[in-house]
């Protein structure tokens with residue numbers, strides 16, 4: 431980690447929490463939030479705030495569809511001096527946006543969780559339309575001398591679609607994708623709570639599958655990022671360790687995606703209520719003041735140095751009701767990260 435303190439290198443920016451799709455796997459399935467786009471003055475304010483901070487990467491992501499935001503084009507232009515990552519379902523990209531992506535985006539992450547029927551079952555959309563959009567963007571890139579766009583495919587794995595992974599590796603190679611990121615699902619609904627591929631025990635089948643996939647992807651020239659399939663004690667918060675922060679659609683600053691929305695998680699079948707936890711709103715204070723606040727610094731130090739409990743390693747887990755929410759834990763830390771699946775590399779985000 432590049433030192434603690436003032437350093438914020440990566441800003442996740444949620445342009446909208448709306449979406450044109452309603453994927454069965456999605457975090458949004460357990461929501462009852464007000465749907466909105468980020469206000470333009472919030473966008474302008476955060477742009478001004480980061481001029482004094484050494485941020486290098488902006489990720490247009492969050493839990494919604496960035497290309498569904500009315501501000502997507504404005505945002506891609508406003509932040510063009512940064513390394514931009516855009517995570518998208520790839521479904522609603524008009525010609526102007528295609529050109530803009532080819533010109534201003536460094537990493538285009540498109541979610542593809544299977545081919546044809548498998549894709550349609552999860553996303554309720556025709557994959558061929560997404561592929562046409564991706565190909566158009568790649569064509570637009572060819573006409574630009576300075577485009578440094580690279581394509582990444584993201585696959586969310588469950589028991590139901592894991593058989594599709596080799597097809598998606600083939601597709602990634604044929605699209606010229608540089609990377610294939612495989613994440614596990616964090617179930618939000620009863621429907622998916624038993625469809626997970628990770629356990630607390632060693633799983634020889636998953637080991638064999640992932641080894642096969644590693645060799646397959648290597649031969650295809652794809653950089654493969656795999657999640658863990660066994661829950662281990664080792665923890666590494668992907669947000670804190672990469673000096674990242676999340677600006678939610680509401681202007682609130684969150685430490686990570688997990689605490690940026692009210693969600694229902696099923697962790698190894700156990701229900702958990704996740705409440706939002708923000709360190710302040712960008713409208714009332716500067717990003718620098720927020721990240722330098724005692725409260726955020728203390729949270730960051732605690733997570734970075736792993737001084738928080740680990741429910742998976744605890745003999746009391748079966749009888750303990752504290753992990754029913756993320757409110758606090760048995761060290762009286764609030765909010766609690768004690769059974770986070772992101773820090774255990776079960777879920778991965780770009």
Ligand SMILES: C[S@@+](CC[C@H](N)C(=O)[O-])C[C@H]1O[C@@H](n2cnc3c(N)ncnc32)[C@H](O)[C@@H]1O
Pocket residue numbers: 449455456457458491492493494495496517518519539540541584585586613614615616617618777
């Ligand atoms: C929330 S989406 C936002 C960007 C865009 N709408 C998309 O679908 O790519 C970001 C990523 O999270 C993944 N995702 C959604 N729900 C998930 C869940 N319950 N567990 C793990 N990943 C999930 C999506 O498949 C996508 O790759």
Ligand code: SF4
Pocket residue numbers: 449450451452453456457458493494495519
């Ligand atoms: S496209 Fe993305 S944000 Fe929209 S429902 Fe699907 S996974 Fe969720």
Ligand code: SF4
Pocket residue numbers: 667668669670685686687688689733766767770771772773
């Ligand atoms: S909940 Fe997980 S991802 Fe969020 S700050 Fe805690 S360890 Fe990191």
Ligand code: SF4
Pocket residue numbers: 739740741744745746747750751752753759760761768
């Ligand atoms: S919160 Fe409960 S289950 Fe988690 S570590 Fe503490 S005592 Fe154990």
